[in-house]
Amino acid sequence: MTDVSRYFDQEMKNRKKIQISGPRSYVDSVEKILKDWIYFSYVGRAVLSEIYGSAQGTEVHIKFSSSSGADSSGVLEDSRAEGSYATDLTKGTGKGASSVLSFDLTCKLPSNLCKTKCTNPRFNLPRFVLLHELVHSMRHVRGKWRAGVTVNLNRKSLALEEAIGIVITNIFMSEKGDNKLRADHVSLDTIGPDVQSFVKQPTASTILDQIRADHPALYNGIAGLKQSKFPFNPFAAHP
Ligand SMILES: [Zn+2]
Numbered sequence: 001m002t003d004v005s006r007y008f009d010q011e012m013k014n015r016k017k018i019q020i021s022g023p024r025s026y027v028d029s030v031e032k033i034l035k036d037w038i039y040f041s042y043v044g045r046a047v048l049s050e051i052y053g054s055a056q057g058t059e060v061h062i063k064f065s066s067s068s069g070a071d072s073s074g075v076l077e078d079s080r081a082e083g084s085y086a087t088d089l090t091k092g093t094g095k096g097a098s099s100v101l102s103f104d105l106t107c108k109l110p111s112n113l114c115k116t117k118c119t120n121p122r123f124n125l126p127r128f129v130l131l132h133e134l135v136h137s138m139r140h141v142r143g144k145w146r147a148g149v150t151v152n153l154n155r156k157s158l159a160l161e162e163a164i165g166i167v168i169t170n171i172f173m174s175e176k177g178d179n180k181l182r183a184d185h186v187s188l189d190t191i192g193p194d195v196q197s198f199v200k201q202p203t204a205s206t207i208l209d210q211i212r213a214d215h216p217a218l219y220n221g222i223a224g225l226k227q228s229k230f231p232f233n234p235f236a237a238h239p
């Protein structure tokens with residue numbers, strides 16, 4: 001099968017910022033998720049805007065993956081979708097670097113998390129996995145990725161970057177009416193859309209302040225929606 005490559009730009013501005021490559025059916029499917037779910041969304045569109053506004057010469061390249069090395073790691077989406085990785089995250093210039101997002105559409109659960117019978121959580125649906133990975137890529141192309149910073153989320157320790165990916169994707173899930181949100185990065189645990197108990201967590205402000213400082217347009221746009229559009233909007237609830 002011949003691979004194809006296409007840029008995604010729903011507004012037809014000819015922006016070469018989000019490239020999708022792989023077999024035609026794969027490119028069609030990813031494009032459909034971007035169009036029907038991510039572009040058709042406050043949160044998704046805010047993430048896309050950040051990517052479109054990144055420095056000249058940077059792009060996000062979404063590449064076909066068939067979950068190679070899928071069992072090699074316990075990290076949920078990063079082993080299945082293989083995450084999105086800039087060439088060397090520790091040597092950034094702060095101006096942003098292109099990001100490769102290897103994405104497996106099947107989003108199978110890692111066997112270490114699913115040894116016995118287990119139900120695929122909603123947060124592992126391809127549209128939510130793709131948005132989570134796009135948040136990582138957004139951080140790369142904007143030059144905001146912070147390696148080695150750890151925070152707590154729902155009593156689990158995790159990398160700040162994963163917390164940022166999880167929080168923004170949880171808001172996106174809530175917007176889409178899915179309120180069994182992702183709790184952490186090491187289990188299949190879910191939490192409800194209780195925004196007050198979320199913002200009261202000891203390191204919630206570390207996570208939220210970082211998003212506000214790094215992506216003010218995204219943050220303030222979503223905060224401005226208040227709780228009227230969807231219940232889980234910690235940007236609106238955070239002082
Ligand atoms: Zn991740």
